[in-house]
Amino acid sequence: MIRFINPSLCLTVLTTLVATCSQAADPDWVDTAVVAVNQEVIDLRHTIHQHPELGNMEFKTAELVAERLRAWNIEVRTQVGKTGVVGVLKGGQPGPVVALRADMDALPVMEMTGLPFSSKATGIRLGKSVPVMHACGHDTHTAMLLGAAKVLAEHRDQIRGTVVFLFQPAEEGAADVDEFQTDTLIGAQAMIRDGALDSPKAEAIFGVHVMAGYPTGHLYYKSGTVLNSSDSFRITVKGQQTHGSAPWSGVDPIVASQGIIGGLQTLVSRRIDLTQGMGVISIGTLNAGSAANIIPETVEMTGTIRTNNADIRETILKKMPPLVSGIASAYETDAKLLLVNKAPVTTNDPTLTESMVPALELAAPGKVARLDSSLSPSEDFSYYAQKIPGLFVFLGATPADQDMRKVPNNHSPYFTADDATLATGVKAHVQFVVNYPGRRQPG
Numbered sequence: 001m002i003r004f005i006n007p008s009l010c011l012t013v014l015t016t017l018v019a020t021c022s023q024a025a026d027p028d029w030v031d032t033a034v035v036a037v038n039q040e041v042i043d044l045r046h047t048i049h050q051h052p053e054l055g056n057m058e059f060k061t062a063e064l065v066a067e068r069l070r071a072w073n074i075e076v077r078t079q080v081g082k083t084g085v086v087g088v089l090k091g092g093q094p095g096p097v098v099a100l101r102a103d104m105d106a107l108p109v110m111e112m113t114g115l116p117f118s119s120k121a122t123g124i125r126l127g128k129s130v131p132v133m134h135a136c137g138h139d140t141h142t143a144m145l146l147g148a149a150k151v152l153a154e155h156r157d158q159i160r161g162t163v164v165f166l167f168q169p170a171e172e173g174a175a176d177v178d179e180f181q182t183d184t185l186i187g188a189q190a191m192i193r194d195g196a197l198d199s200p201k202a203e204a205i206f207g208v209h210v211m212a213g214y215p216t217g218h219l220y221y222k223s224g225t226v227l228n229s230s231d232s233f234r235i236t237v238k239g240q241q242t243h244g245s246a247p248w249s250g251v252d253p254i255v256a257s258q259g260i261i262g263g264l265q266t267l268v269s270r271r272i273d274l275t276q277g278m279g280v281i282s283i284g285t286l287n288a289g290s291a292a293n294i295i296p297e298t299v300e301m302t303g304t305i306r307t308n309n310a311d312i313r314e315t316i317l318k319k320m321p322p323l324v325s326g327i328a329s330a331y332e333t334d335a336k337l338l339l340v341n342k343a344p345v346t347t348n349d350p351t352l353t354e355s356m357v358p359a360l361e362l363a364a365p366g367k368v369a370r371l372d373s374s375l376s377p378s379e380d381f382s383y384y385a386q387k388i389p390g391l392f393v394f395l396g397a398t399p400a401d402q403d404m405r406k407v408p409n410n411h412s413p414y415f416t417a418d419d420a421t422l423a424t425g426v427k428a429h430v431q432f433v434v435n436y437p438g439r440r441q442p443g
Protein backbone atom coordinates (compact mmCIF):
# COMPACT_ATOMS: atom_id res chain seq x y z
CA MET A 1 0.00 0.00 0.00
CA ILE A 2 3.01 2.26 -0.36
CA ARG A 3 2.08 5.41 -2.26
CA PHE A 4 4.88 7.90 -2.03
CA ILE A 5 4.36 11.50 -2.87
CA ASN A 6 7.36 13.59 -3.85
CA PRO A 7 9.77 12.20 -1.29
CA SER A 8 11.85 15.34 -1.11
CA LEU A 9 8.77 17.09 0.25
CA CYS A 10 7.70 14.47 2.75
CA LEU A 11 10.88 14.08 4.67
CA THR A 12 14.34 15.29 5.23
CA VAL A 13 17.01 12.72 5.68
CA LEU A 14 19.62 13.01 8.33
CA THR A 15 22.76 11.04 7.95
CA THR A 16 23.01 8.46 10.63
CA LEU A 17 25.79 8.74 13.07
CA VAL A 18 26.65 5.11 13.22
CA ALA A 19 30.36 5.39 13.31
CA THR A 20 31.25 1.95 14.45
CA CYS A 21 29.76 -1.47 14.39
CA SER A 22 31.65 -2.71 17.34
CA GLN A 23 28.56 -4.35 18.81
CA ALA A 24 27.63 -6.12 15.61
CA ALA A 25 28.95 -9.36 14.31
CA ASP A 26 29.67 -9.70 10.63
CA PRO A 27 30.38 -13.28 9.80
CA ASP A 28 32.64 -13.38 6.77
CA TRP A 29 30.26 -15.63 4.86
CA VAL A 30 27.46 -13.04 4.51
CA ASP A 31 28.90 -10.82 1.79
CA THR A 32 30.29 -13.74 -0.21
CA ALA A 33 27.02 -15.67 -0.01
CA VAL A 34 24.94 -12.64 -1.02
CA VAL A 35 27.17 -12.04 -4.06
CA ALA A 36 26.87 -15.71 -4.98
CA VAL A 37 23.07 -15.63 -4.91
CA ASN A 38 22.71 -12.21 -6.57
CA GLN A 39 22.10 -13.32 -10.17
CA GLU A 40 19.52 -15.84 -9.02
CA VAL A 41 17.71 -13.09 -7.08
CA ILE A 42 17.72 -10.81 -10.15
CA ASP A 43 16.39 -13.64 -12.34
CA LEU A 44 13.67 -14.41 -9.79
CA ARG A 45 12.73 -10.76 -9.65
CA HIS A 46 12.39 -10.58 -13.44
CA THR A 47 10.29 -13.74 -13.55
CA ILE A 48 7.96 -12.51 -10.81
CA HIS A 49 7.78 -9.03 -12.37
CA GLN A 50 6.79 -10.48 -15.72
CA HIS A 51 4.05 -12.61 -14.16
CA PRO A 52 2.40 -10.35 -11.58
CA GLU A 53 -0.72 -11.45 -9.74
CA LEU A 54 -3.32 -9.40 -7.87
CA GLY A 55 -3.97 -9.73 -4.14
CA ASN A 56 -5.29 -13.18 -3.11
CA MET A 57 -4.54 -14.42 -6.65
CA GLU A 58 -0.80 -15.05 -6.08
CA PHE A 59 -1.13 -18.74 -6.95
CA LYS A 60 1.84 -19.02 -9.32
CA THR A 61 4.03 -16.72 -7.24
CA ALA A 62 3.26 -18.77 -4.12
CA GLU A 63 4.01 -21.97 -6.02
CA LEU A 64 7.38 -20.59 -7.11
CA VAL A 65 8.18 -19.46 -3.55
CA ALA A 66 7.20 -22.80 -2.01
CA GLU A 67 9.12 -24.78 -4.62
CA ARG A 68 12.31 -22.77 -4.00
CA LEU A 69 12.03 -22.96 -0.21
CA ARG A 70 11.55 -26.74 -0.37
CA ALA A 71 14.55 -27.06 -2.68
CA TRP A 72 16.63 -25.43 0.06
CA ASN A 73 15.22 -27.83 2.69
CA ILE A 74 13.14 -25.20 4.39
CA GLU A 75 9.92 -26.45 5.97
CA VAL A 76 6.95 -24.98 4.06
CA ARG A 77 3.30 -24.28 4.85
CA THR A 78 1.11 -23.05 1.99
CA GLN A 79 -2.35 -21.45 1.75
CA VAL A 80 -1.70 -19.37 4.83
CA GLY A 81 -3.95 -16.28 4.74
CA LYS A 82 -5.32 -17.73 1.48
CA THR A 83 -2.30 -17.70 -0.88
CA GLY A 84 0.49 -16.98 1.59
CA VAL A 85 3.54 -19.17 2.17
CA VAL A 86 5.37 -19.65 5.46
CA GLY A 87 8.87 -21.12 5.54
CA VAL A 88 10.56 -22.27 8.73
CA LEU A 89 14.32 -22.69 8.93
CA LYS A 90 15.71 -24.21 12.10
CA GLY A 91 19.27 -23.14 12.78
CA GLY A 92 21.99 -25.47 13.94
CA GLN A 93 22.10 -23.91 17.40
CA PRO A 94 19.36 -23.03 19.89
CA GLY A 95 18.17 -19.42 19.97
CA PRO A 96 15.29 -17.01 19.37
CA VAL A 97 12.65 -17.14 16.64
CA VAL A 98 12.41 -14.14 14.33
CA ALA A 99 10.24 -13.55 11.27
CA LEU A 100 11.13 -11.88 7.97
CA ARG A 101 8.23 -10.67 5.85
CA ALA A 102 7.75 -10.01 2.12
CA ASP A 103 4.53 -9.24 0.24
CA MET A 104 3.79 -10.90 -3.12
CA ASP A 105 0.86 -9.01 -4.63
CA ALA A 106 0.76 -6.66 -7.62
CA LEU A 107 -1.53 -3.76 -8.57
CA PRO A 108 -4.20 -3.14 -11.21
CA VAL A 109 -1.87 -0.90 -13.23
CA MET A 110 -0.92 -0.99 -16.94
CA GLU A 111 2.88 -1.15 -17.07
CA MET A 112 4.48 1.56 -19.19
CA THR A 113 8.16 1.15 -18.24
CA GLY A 114 9.28 -0.51 -21.45
CA LEU A 115 11.57 -2.80 -19.46
CA PRO A 116 12.53 -6.02 -21.26
CA PHE A 117 10.78 -7.96 -18.48
CA SER A 118 7.67 -5.72 -18.49
CA SER A 119 4.32 -7.17 -17.57
CA LYS A 120 1.65 -7.77 -20.17
CA ALA A 121 -0.49 -9.62 -17.66
CA THR A 122 -4.14 -9.12 -16.92
CA GLY A 123 -6.15 -10.29 -13.95
CA ILE A 124 -9.74 -10.36 -12.74
CA ARG A 125 -10.59 -7.86 -10.05
CA LEU A 126 -14.11 -7.93 -8.66
CA GLY A 127 -15.33 -9.54 -11.89
CA LYS A 128 -13.57 -7.13 -14.28
CA SER A 129 -10.46 -7.73 -16.36
CA VAL A 130 -7.67 -5.32 -15.45
CA PRO A 131 -3.99 -4.93 -16.36
CA VAL A 132 -1.59 -6.06 -13.62
CA MET A 133 1.84 -4.70 -12.73
CA HIS A 134 4.28 -4.93 -9.86
CA ALA A 135 4.07 -1.16 -9.45
CA CYS A 136 4.98 -1.16 -5.75
CA GLY A 137 8.06 -3.38 -6.00
CA HIS A 138 6.64 -6.41 -4.21
CA ASP A 139 8.38 -8.51 -6.88
CA THR A 140 11.68 -7.27 -5.46
CA HIS A 141 10.53 -8.04 -1.90
CA THR A 142 9.67 -11.63 -2.77
CA ALA A 143 12.93 -12.14 -4.69
CA MET A 144 15.07 -10.56 -1.93
CA LEU A 145 13.50 -12.66 0.80
CA LEU A 146 13.98 -15.80 -1.30
CA GLY A 147 17.64 -14.83 -1.73
CA ALA A 148 18.00 -14.37 2.03
CA ALA A 149 16.30 -17.73 2.63
CA LYS A 150 18.80 -19.44 0.36
CA VAL A 151 21.78 -17.75 2.02
CA LEU A 152 20.53 -18.59 5.51
CA ALA A 153 19.66 -22.17 4.54
CA GLU A 154 23.17 -22.68 3.18
CA HIS A 155 24.54 -21.52 6.53
CA ARG A 156 21.96 -23.07 8.82
CA ASP A 157 24.60 -24.73 10.98
CA GLN A 158 25.81 -21.29 11.97
CA ILE A 159 22.35 -19.85 12.71
CA ARG A 160 21.23 -19.60 16.30
CA GLY A 161 17.51 -20.15 16.66
CA THR A 162 14.83 -20.23 14.00
CA VAL A 163 13.91 -18.01 11.06
CA VAL A 164 10.31 -17.75 9.84
CA PHE A 165 9.84 -16.49 6.28
CA LEU A 166 6.45 -14.88 5.68
CA PHE A 167 5.41 -14.43 2.05
CA GLN A 168 2.06 -12.73 2.40
CA PRO A 169 -0.68 -12.00 -0.11
CA ALA A 170 -2.93 -8.98 -0.60
CA GLU A 171 -1.01 -6.18 1.06
CA GLU A 172 -2.59 -3.77 -1.44
CA GLY A 173 -6.08 -5.25 -1.11
CA ALA A 174 -7.62 -8.39 -2.55
CA ALA A 175 -8.93 -8.92 -6.07
CA ASP A 176 -11.77 -11.08 -4.74
CA VAL A 177 -12.89 -8.94 -1.79
CA ASP A 178 -14.66 -5.59 -2.12
CA GLU A 179 -12.83 -3.05 0.00
CA PHE A 180 -16.06 -2.33 1.88
CA GLN A 181 -16.64 -5.99 2.68
CA THR A 182 -15.77 -5.96 6.34
CA ASP A 183 -16.21 -9.61 7.30
CA THR A 184 -13.21 -10.99 5.35
CA LEU A 185 -9.68 -10.66 6.66
CA ILE A 186 -6.97 -10.27 4.04
CA GLY A 187 -3.20 -9.82 3.85
CA ALA A 188 -1.32 -9.62 7.14
CA GLN A 189 -4.50 -10.01 9.18
CA ALA A 190 -5.33 -13.27 7.42
CA MET A 191 -1.74 -14.50 7.88
CA ILE A 192 -1.93 -13.75 11.61
CA ARG A 193 -5.34 -15.44 11.87
CA ASP A 194 -3.82 -18.53 10.26
CA GLY A 195 -1.01 -18.68 12.80
CA ALA A 196 1.84 -17.19 10.78
CA LEU A 197 3.42 -15.78 13.95
CA ASP A 198 2.48 -18.72 16.19
CA SER A 199 4.21 -21.87 15.08
CA PRO A 200 6.94 -21.43 15.91
CA LYS A 201 6.19 -18.34 17.97
CA ALA A 202 8.16 -15.41 16.57
CA GLU A 203 9.41 -12.77 19.00
CA ALA A 204 10.26 -10.06 16.44
CA ILE A 205 9.54 -9.29 12.79
CA PHE A 206 11.39 -7.42 10.05
CA GLY A 207 10.33 -6.01 6.69
CA VAL A 208 11.99 -4.09 3.86
CA HIS A 209 10.19 -1.91 1.29
CA VAL A 210 11.78 -0.53 -1.88
CA MET A 211 11.11 3.09 -2.72
CA ALA A 212 11.65 5.14 -5.82
CA GLY A 213 13.27 8.53 -5.47
CA TYR A 214 15.90 7.29 -3.03
CA PRO A 215 19.29 6.04 -4.19
CA THR A 216 20.01 2.39 -4.84
CA GLY A 217 21.70 0.55 -2.00
CA HIS A 218 20.71 3.07 0.70
CA LEU A 219 18.65 2.04 3.73
CA TYR A 220 16.33 4.34 5.72
CA TYR A 221 14.82 3.70 9.14
CA LYS A 222 12.95 5.45 11.91
CA SER A 223 12.16 4.52 15.48
CA GLY A 224 8.51 4.71 16.59
CA THR A 225 5.81 5.80 14.12
CA VAL A 226 7.05 5.27 10.59
CA LEU A 227 3.92 5.03 8.40
CA ASN A 228 0.40 6.40 8.64
CA SER A 229 -2.74 4.52 9.52
CA SER A 230 -5.38 4.00 6.85
CA ASP A 231 -9.14 3.65 7.21
CA SER A 232 -11.76 3.86 4.47
CA PHE A 233 -15.34 4.97 4.73
CA ARG A 234 -18.51 5.08 2.68
CA ILE A 235 -21.37 7.43 3.48
CA THR A 236 -24.79 7.08 1.86
CA VAL A 237 -27.05 10.09 2.39
CA LYS A 238 -30.72 9.51 1.70
CA GLY A 239 -33.19 12.32 1.04
CA GLN A 240 -36.38 12.44 -0.99
CA GLN A 241 -36.30 12.93 -4.73
CA THR A 242 -38.14 15.86 -6.19
CA HIS A 243 -38.19 18.55 -8.91
CA GLY A 244 -35.22 20.91 -8.90
CA SER A 245 -37.60 23.87 -9.12
CA ALA A 246 -39.31 23.00 -5.82
CA PRO A 247 -36.78 21.72 -3.27
CA TRP A 248 -39.28 22.23 -0.41
CA SER A 249 -41.36 19.41 -1.85
CA GLY A 250 -38.62 16.83 -1.13
CA VAL A 251 -35.42 16.51 0.92
CA ASP A 252 -32.12 17.46 -0.72
CA PRO A 253 -29.29 14.98 0.07
CA ILE A 254 -26.75 17.00 -1.95
CA VAL A 255 -26.91 20.03 0.32
CA ALA A 256 -26.82 17.68 3.33
CA SER A 257 -23.68 16.09 1.85
CA GLN A 258 -21.86 19.38 1.60
CA GLY A 259 -22.67 19.89 5.28
CA ILE A 260 -21.23 16.47 6.09
CA ILE A 261 -18.08 17.07 4.01
CA GLY A 262 -17.49 20.42 5.73
CA GLY A 263 -18.17 18.85 9.12
CA LEU A 264 -15.58 16.14 8.51
CA GLN A 265 -12.94 18.78 7.81
CA THR A 266 -13.75 20.59 11.05
CA LEU A 267 -13.48 17.28 12.90
CA VAL A 268 -9.78 17.33 12.07
CA SER A 269 -9.17 21.05 12.49
CA ARG A 270 -11.31 21.62 15.63
CA ARG A 271 -11.48 18.34 17.57
CA ILE A 272 -8.01 16.82 17.15
CA ASP A 273 -5.00 17.70 19.28
CA LEU A 274 -2.77 18.59 16.37
CA THR A 275 0.27 19.00 18.58
CA GLN A 276 0.32 15.19 18.80
CA GLY A 277 0.54 14.46 15.10
CA MET A 278 -1.39 14.84 11.86
CA GLY A 279 -4.65 13.59 10.42
CA VAL A 280 -6.51 13.98 7.14
CA ILE A 281 -9.98 13.00 6.01
CA SER A 282 -10.25 13.04 2.22
CA ILE A 283 -13.32 12.38 0.12
CA GLY A 284 -12.29 10.45 -3.00
CA THR A 285 -15.62 9.80 -4.72
CA LEU A 286 -18.91 11.67 -4.68
CA ASN A 287 -21.78 10.33 -6.75
CA ALA A 288 -25.33 11.54 -7.11
CA GLY A 289 -28.03 12.49 -9.51
CA SER A 290 -29.01 11.95 -13.12
CA ALA A 291 -30.19 15.32 -14.43
CA ALA A 292 -29.74 19.03 -13.75
CA ASN A 293 -33.37 19.57 -12.83
CA ILE A 294 -33.85 16.64 -10.45
CA ILE A 295 -32.94 16.65 -6.76
CA PRO A 296 -31.82 13.04 -6.33
CA GLU A 297 -32.83 10.49 -3.73
CA THR A 298 -29.31 9.61 -2.55
CA VAL A 299 -25.70 10.69 -2.52
CA GLU A 300 -22.86 8.23 -2.01
CA MET A 301 -19.36 9.29 -1.10
CA THR A 302 -16.24 7.35 -0.20
CA GLY A 303 -13.04 8.53 1.39
CA THR A 304 -9.96 7.76 3.41
CA ILE A 305 -8.66 8.70 6.86
CA ARG A 306 -4.90 8.87 7.46
CA THR A 307 -3.06 9.73 10.65
CA ASN A 308 0.38 9.20 12.16
CA ASN A 309 -0.86 8.90 15.72
CA ALA A 310 -2.93 6.11 17.28
CA ASP A 311 -4.83 8.51 19.59
CA ILE A 312 -5.75 10.83 16.73
CA ARG A 313 -6.96 7.85 14.74
CA GLU A 314 -9.08 6.64 17.63
CA THR A 315 -10.59 10.10 18.16
CA ILE A 316 -11.53 10.45 14.49
CA LEU A 317 -13.03 6.97 14.32
CA LYS A 318 -15.03 7.61 17.52
CA LYS A 319 -16.28 11.09 16.68
CA MET A 320 -17.09 10.55 13.02
CA PRO A 321 -20.32 8.47 13.36
CA PRO A 322 -22.22 10.92 15.62
CA LEU A 323 -20.99 13.88 13.54
CA VAL A 324 -22.22 12.35 10.28
CA SER A 325 -25.58 11.25 11.64
CA GLY A 326 -26.07 14.55 13.50
CA ILE A 327 -25.46 16.68 10.42
CA ALA A 328 -27.60 14.38 8.27
CA SER A 329 -30.52 14.64 10.65
CA ALA A 330 -30.15 18.43 10.88
CA TYR A 331 -30.84 18.45 7.13
CA GLU A 332 -33.72 15.95 7.64
CA THR A 333 -31.84 13.25 5.74
CA ASP A 334 -30.58 9.81 6.83
CA ALA A 335 -26.92 8.88 6.54
CA LYS A 336 -25.39 5.44 6.70
CA LEU A 337 -21.68 5.37 7.50
CA LEU A 338 -19.51 2.31 6.90
CA LEU A 339 -16.01 2.48 8.35
CA VAL A 340 -13.42 -0.05 7.25
CA ASN A 341 -10.11 -0.35 9.10
CA LYS A 342 -7.27 -0.92 6.63
CA ALA A 343 -4.12 -0.55 8.69
CA PRO A 344 -3.11 0.92 12.03
CA VAL A 345 -0.16 3.29 12.33
CA THR A 346 3.03 1.32 11.57
CA THR A 347 5.27 1.57 14.60
CA ASN A 348 8.87 0.43 14.80
CA ASP A 349 9.73 -0.85 18.26
CA PRO A 350 12.26 1.72 19.61
CA THR A 351 14.45 -0.81 21.45
CA LEU A 352 14.51 -3.22 18.53
CA THR A 353 15.18 -0.38 16.07
CA GLU A 354 18.13 1.02 17.96
CA SER A 355 19.61 -2.43 18.52
CA MET A 356 19.43 -3.22 14.80
CA VAL A 357 21.10 -0.06 13.48
CA PRO A 358 24.52 -1.78 13.44
CA ALA A 359 22.99 -4.59 11.36
CA LEU A 360 21.67 -2.03 8.86
CA GLU A 361 25.10 -0.45 8.73
CA LEU A 362 26.62 -3.84 7.92
CA ALA A 363 24.09 -4.31 5.11
CA ALA A 364 24.78 -0.88 3.60
CA PRO A 365 28.03 0.52 5.00
CA GLY A 366 27.97 4.33 5.07
CA LYS A 367 24.56 4.35 3.36
CA VAL A 368 22.17 4.21 6.30
CA ALA A 369 20.04 7.21 7.21
CA ARG A 370 17.52 7.96 9.91
CA LEU A 371 14.23 9.50 8.73
CA ASP A 372 13.29 12.52 10.79
CA SER A 373 9.56 12.16 10.20
CA SER A 374 7.12 9.42 9.40
CA LEU A 375 5.93 8.84 5.83
CA SER A 376 2.38 9.29 4.56
CA PRO A 377 1.71 5.83 3.06
CA SER A 378 0.37 2.93 5.11
CA GLU A 379 1.29 -0.75 5.35
CA ASP A 380 -0.40 -3.80 6.79
CA PHE A 381 2.97 -4.77 8.29
CA SER A 382 1.50 -2.66 11.13
CA TYR A 383 -0.68 -5.62 12.18
CA TYR A 384 2.38 -7.81 12.80
CA ALA A 385 4.09 -4.95 14.64
CA GLN A 386 1.05 -4.68 16.94
CA LYS A 387 1.56 -8.31 17.96
CA ILE A 388 5.34 -8.44 18.37
CA PRO A 389 8.17 -5.91 18.14
CA GLY A 390 8.70 -4.99 14.50
CA LEU A 391 11.14 -3.06 12.33
CA PHE A 392 10.14 -1.88 8.87
CA VAL A 393 12.85 -0.19 6.81
CA PHE A 394 13.06 1.36 3.36
CA LEU A 395 15.48 0.55 0.58
CA GLY A 396 16.33 3.11 -2.12
CA ALA A 397 15.66 1.77 -5.61
CA THR A 398 16.69 4.54 -8.02
CA PRO A 399 20.15 4.62 -9.65
CA ALA A 400 22.21 7.42 -8.08
CA ASP A 401 22.70 9.23 -11.41
CA GLN A 402 18.97 9.91 -11.84
CA ASP A 403 17.16 13.02 -10.60
CA MET A 404 15.55 11.73 -7.39
CA ARG A 405 12.85 14.43 -7.51
CA LYS A 406 11.64 13.42 -10.95
CA VAL A 407 11.50 9.64 -10.93
CA PRO A 408 8.04 8.03 -11.02
CA ASN A 409 6.78 7.02 -7.59
CA ASN A 410 5.64 3.65 -6.37
CA HIS A 411 2.23 2.87 -7.94
CA SER A 412 3.06 4.80 -11.13
CA PRO A 413 2.85 2.82 -14.42
CA TYR A 414 6.43 4.03 -14.95
CA PHE A 415 7.70 2.86 -11.53
CA THR A 416 10.97 0.92 -11.70
CA ALA A 417 13.23 -0.60 -9.08
CA ASP A 418 16.92 -0.94 -9.81
CA ASP A 419 18.20 -4.55 -9.88
CA ALA A 420 21.43 -3.28 -8.31
CA THR A 421 19.64 -2.60 -5.03
CA LEU A 422 18.48 -6.19 -4.51
CA ALA A 423 21.75 -7.35 -2.95
CA THR A 424 21.42 -4.74 -0.19
CA GLY A 425 17.90 -5.96 0.57
CA VAL A 426 19.06 -9.58 0.74
CA LYS A 427 21.91 -8.58 3.01
CA ALA A 428 19.61 -6.56 5.29
CA HIS A 429 17.41 -9.62 5.84
CA VAL A 430 20.43 -11.82 6.56
CA GLN A 431 21.93 -9.26 8.95
CA PHE A 432 18.59 -8.93 10.77
CA VAL A 433 18.87 -12.64 11.52
CA VAL A 434 22.54 -12.95 12.44
CA ASN A 435 22.59 -9.71 14.41
CA TYR A 436 19.32 -10.11 16.27
CA PRO A 437 20.00 -9.48 19.98
CA GLY A 438 20.90 -12.67 21.79
CA ARG A 439 22.01 -14.29 18.60
CA ARG A 440 25.11 -12.38 17.59
CA GLN A 441 27.79 -14.65 16.43
CA PRO A 442 31.52 -14.48 16.59
CA GLY A 443 32.78 -12.56 13.59
Ligand SMILES: [Zn+2]
Pocket residue numbers: 001002003136172410411
Ligand atom coordinates in the same frame (compact mmCIF):
# COMPACT_ATOMS: atom_id res chain seq x y z
ZN1 LIG B 1 1.97 -0.04 -2.59
Ligand SMILES: [Zn+2]
Pocket residue numbers: 001002136137138171209
Ligand atom coordinates in the same frame (compact mmCIF):
# COMPACT_ATOMS: atom_id res chain seq x y z
ZN1 LIG C 1 4.07 -1.88 -1.12
